[in-house]
Amino acid sequence: MPQPPTVSVSTTPPHVEPEPLTHYKITLRRSAISLGDKIKGTLVALGLHRRMQTVYHRHTPEAAGKILRVKELVEVHNVPASKVMTAQDQRMDRKAPRGYKVVGSRMNAFMGVGEFKN
Amino acid sequence: MLARLARSVPALCRAVHTPPTSTTAALELIRSQPSHYIIANFVGTKYILTPRDVLTVPRLRDVKVGDVLTLDEIHELGSREYTLRGNPTISPSRVRVQATVVEHTKGKMEFIFKKKRRKGYQKTISHKQPYTRLRIGEIEIPIEPSS
Numbered sequence: 001m002p003q004p005p006t007v008s009v010s011t012t013p014p015h016v017e018p019e020p021l022t023h024y025k026i027t028l029r030r031s032a033i034s035l036g037d038k039i040k041g042t043l044v045a046l047g048l049h050r051r052m053q054t055v056y057h058r059h060t061p062e063a064a065g066k067i068l069r070v071k072e073l074v075e076v077h078n079v080p081a082s083k084v085m086t087a088q089d090q091r092m093d094r095k096a097p098r099g100y101k102v103v104g105s106r107m108n109a110f111m112g113v114g115e116f117k118n
Numbered sequence: 119m120l121a122r123l124a125r126s127v128p129a130l131c132r133a134v135h136t137p138p139t140s141t142t143a144a145l146e147l148i149r150s151q152p153s154h155y156i157i158a159n160f161v162g163t164k165y166i167l168t169p170r171d172v173l174t175v176p177r178l179r180d181v182k183v184g185d186v187l188t189l190d191e192i193h194e195l196g197s198r199e200y201t202l203r204g205n206p207t208i209s210p211s212r213v214r215v216q217a218t219v220v221e222h223t224k225g226k227m228e229f230i231f232k233k234k235r236r237k238g239y240q241k242t243i244s245h246k247q248p249y250t251r252l253r254i255g256e257i258e259i260p261i262e263p264s265s
Contacts, residue, residue, distance in 0.1 A: 096162030100187040106218055107184035 019080035024063060027054045030073040042069045056084040144202050145212060145259050151197035154257045156215055159191035159207075167254045172220065177248035181219050187252070189215045195257070214258040220251045 028048040032040050046066050047055040056079070057063040067076055085093065138144045148154060155168045165173060167189075181187070188210070195202045195213050202208060224246035233240040 096159070097191060099158065099160040099162075099191045100189055100217070102181060102185050103188050103216065104186045105182070105184050106186055107182075 019082060021059075021078035022081050023056045023058055023079050023084050024067065025054060025056055025077040025079045025083070026067060027052065027075045028073060029075050032070070032073060035073075039070055039073075042066050043073070046070070046074075048074075054085075054090065141202070141212065144200070145195075147200045148195060148197045148202060149259045151199065154195065154197050154259075156189070156192050156196075156213065156257060157194035158189045158215065159193060160189065164193065167215070169254055169256050171254040173217065173252045173254060174249050175252065176250070177222060178219075178250045181250065183219050183221060185219045187217045187219070189217060195259070212259070214260065216255040217252040218255065220253050222248065222250050224248050 026046060026048065028043065028051050031051055032043055043049075046057070046063075047053075059078075067074060138147060153168070155166055157164055157166055160173070161175060161178070163175075167173065190207075190210060192208045192210075192213050192215065193204050193206060195204075195208055225248075226246070228245045228247070230243040230245060231240070232243070
């Protein structure tokens with residue numbers, strides 16, 4: 001008697017499309033001191049003013065050309081649009097958490113008189 | 119007999135110093151000791167704090183005198199013989215520390231003197247650095263982890 005076909009069901013997570021990498025994350029690793037005005041101008045055009053500064057540029061032939069001009073000084077990664085951070089975003093990212101939360105006030109309670117307002 | 123005792127001392131030490139298996143057991147050990155300390159991250163800097171300390175930090179502009187603050191980021195809690203290290207912080211349900219703002223002060227007067235010689239330029243800047251002082255309250259280790 002022919003056996004019924006056995007169907008093995010494997011649970012695999014649904015395939016999620018990876019986000020398209022649309023931007024260059026450019027970090028200046030080496031300084032352009034004594035390299036001349038043209039290379040300094042290229043860095044300024046990219047928005048890089050100091051070492052270890054990070055800027056984000058969309059994938060365009062213009063941005064690619066500028067990076068190629070200063071490729072020895074710069075570290076580049078491809079990132080999706082969701083990872084793009086403005087200078088202010090980067091600053092907030094670096095900020096340490098406060099570490100405290102205001103819970104109440106003791107101004108009404110002093111020397112055993114009044115109560116601690118929560 | 120003395121030699122036998124001497125041989126069993128390392129084994130006894132090992133028995134006393136086996137690490138506890140759960141956070142509750144570790145906190146029990148710490149709570150059994152009379153005095154405790156914490157290492158807390160306060161506005162980006164780590165301080166070793168004990169109850170009744172006065173902590174002086176750069177001026178906090180969003181806080182008034184008399185305000186009571188809970189310390190959220192506690193990295194380590196310890197006593198004389200035991201330490202509990204967080205990963206990276208200990209949950210606030212396990213340890214509770216409060217601090218009261220005592221005063222907003224300024225430091226002593228500093229005089230900054232600037233001069234460029236032979237140019238007729240000199241100036242004196244007087245400056246007092248603003249600080250905030252906090253009194254650290256008791257370190258509470260609740261028996262049942264509160265929400």
